[in-house]
Amino acid sequence: MxxxxxxxxxxxxxxxxxxxxxxxxxxxxxxxxxxxxxxxxxxxxxxxxxxxxxxxxxxxxxxxxVVEAVDREAAIDQETVRVVARRGTLRIVQNRQGLVMAAAGVDASNTPAGTVLLxxxxxxxxxxxxxxxxxxxxxxxxxxxxxxxxxxxxxxxxxxxxxxxxxxxxxxxxxxxxxxxxxxxxxxxxxxxxxxxxxxxxxxxxxxxxxxxxxxxxxxxxxxxxxxxxxxxxxxxxxxDMFRLGTSEAVREAVTLRRTVRAFRDDPVDPGAVRRAVAAALTAPAPHHTAPWRFVLLESAESRTRLLDAMRDAWIADLRGDGTSEEAIARRVRRGEVLRNAPYLAVPCMVTDGAHDYPDARRSAAEREMFVVAHGAGIQNFLVALAGERLGSAWISSTMFCRDVVRDVLELPDAWEPMGAVAIGRPAQAPTERAPRAAGDFVVVR
Missing domain, CATH: 3.30.1330.100 (CofE-like)
Incomplete structure (x- = not known):
């Protein structure tokens, strides 16, 4: 009609x-x-x-x-608030007006030579x-x-x-x-x-x-x-804005966003987001074309409580064996409640079934180190991908100190080595500013 x-x-x-x-x-x-x-x-x-x-x-x-500008790029710098994407000399940026566009809207056409139009x-x-x-x-x-x-x-x-x-x-x-x-x-x-x-x-x-x-x-x-x-x-x-950044810029921002978060909101965590982070972990390099990563995802409150209670008991037993006072034990247990306060836990585990056997201790130790390094690379991918999903995380080493307990509670194979636990959730507050680190301070050129 x-x-x-x-x-x-x-x-x-x-x-x-x-x-x-x-x-x-x-x-x-x-x-x-x-x-x-x-x-x-x-x-x-x-x-x-x-x-x-x-x-x-x-x-x-x-x-x-109309402003004088011998170098248009300098004028673009002045008008840029945030670089969204860069490919060679082309820049897509957010400008002072809040618009996302090429070259911040700085125009060198229809204006006298030696000037640009803002x-x-x-x-x-x-x-x-x-x-x-x-x-x-x-x-x-x-x-x-x-x-x-x-x-x-x-x-x-x-x-x-x-x-x-x-x-x-x-x-x-x-x-x-x-x-x-x-x-x-x-x-x-x-x-x-x-x-x-x-x-x-x-x-x-x-x-x-x-x-x-x-x-x-x-x-x-x-x-x-x-x-x-x-x-x-x-x-x-x-x-x-689901497309706020270009691909490489989004990766860099996710790396920057990856912070250790120790206080979480009660919001439920999307299991799909965690599985996407696991998929990112699996892209890390590993020795001998192996895949040394396994992730145990604790999605129920009951499974989290059962594991953390058993780990707490094991930790208290270790501290008492060291002669630590009951007051100090209580204080340290309170400080270790980050995992308990998170709405979601993941326990990454390492498997080394693809490792080569060597007759001497030196090469065997190096072989294991290769797997540990590869596992760390996978965990970093996992944490960065969580940050890209706007999820906070804290990688806590505690499961490494009671691996037998963790394997027993979670019914894991003996070959799986728990490599800490990752607390996951929506951050309860914005992270504090991270002190800048100059890359040059960590580089040696030969």
Whole structure:
């Protein structure tokens, strides 16, 4: 069924480029320039409900965002808050405006040699000022979208998207409604402002000297003054951004995020996340093409309590055998409760059934060390992968001191050597800042 508007016509809109806008220079009143171009024979050609799509370059020029820069890379550095991905000289970064884009939006085209053009300092504020200026000059209430060119993940080519907006419904949240078949819409939020900018770019072009487009026929996307959220609402929050980093950058951040966490929330741990971390552990190097890792996952509270009670009893017996006072034993047992407070435990075990036999102790010891090192590499992969899942962890050595007890409680083969236990859960608080370490202090070059 073809829906119709209130006047009986099928839905539709028009979009055209606005001619007559001169070269913009710093200090120009952009609203007046656009108003003049949108007036013919003293009559404004804009109507209430129109949307103007304005290229960010002319906004930047009017606001004096043209800066001298012999080296464009230095300007990109100044505008960068966070590097998202880097491939050779190409950088995808988050800039000062919170936008993730190539080269922080620093543009060396359409600007005099030896200068670069920065994005508007606050594109939403620029859009609000432009909307107010046009209302004052022409007496019309229009929506404003400030556009810039973006590449996109998963898609070839570039398109224009909204980086600033005023008086426009930037997002159309359809969640809670139904589709044409009555199915509930649970995830559909339309980026209306981006669709408007893409439509405008089809008539503005990239090198035609037509920096402003008019979209007419969609008055429902124009908001009352003061009601819109601006284009900043289009920026996905870090918590919801599943693609916040490039591949190598994500690996480095996960390594950095790997911290020993000793206090956990009560939230349940996703077993699938732990199994994905186990899969990462299995990619570590190992001697003789072996796989010396085994992981015992304690997913029930009963299994965790049974193991930890037995380990505690064994530890207390060892301490008493050493002549430790009861007060000191109680204190040390309290300090060792990290594993008990975690909602999930994993016990990594080493197997050496692929080791070579040697007649002398020296080579036999080296053979075992190879397996221990490989097992440590697997555990590091495991911990880093957990950090990538936003799970905290603490690798505690305690099972190594009572291996027979652990094997007995967990019913493990004699050849499995428990190599500590890993407490896993959502961190109860943000970790403290880690003191920086200069790589050069740990390097010797020969």
């Amino acid at each position: 073809n829906e119709r508007t209130t006047d009986g016509h099928p839905p539709g809109y028009r979009v055209w480029a606005l001619p007559g806008i001169p070269e913009v220079t710093p200090g120009d009143d952009l609203a007046k320039l656009i108003a003049a171009a949108a007036t013919a024979d003293g009559v404004p050609q804009l109507l209430d409900g129109d949307v103007l799509v304005v290229t960010s370059k002319i906004v930047s020029k009017a606001e004096g965002r 994005l508007p300092e606050d594109p939403d504020a620029s859009a609000r000022a432009l909307r107010a200026g046009l209302r004052s000059a022409l007496g019309v209430d229009v929506g404003i979208v400030i556009s810039d060119t973006f590449g996109r993940p998963w898609r070839g080519g570039v398109t224009d998207v909204a980086i600033g907006a005023a008086g426009v419904r930037v997002l159309d949240d359809l969640r809670g409604g139904t589709d044409a078949y009555g199915n509930p819409l649970s995830a559909t939020v339309v980026a209306t402002a981006d669709e408007l900018t893409a439509a405008g770019d089809l008539v503005k072009g990239k090198a035609t000297g037509l920096p402003v487009a008019v979209v007419r026929g969609l008055p429902h996307v124009v908001e009352e003054a003061g009601e819109d959220d601006g284009a900043h609402a289009l920026v996905r929050s870090p918590e919801d």
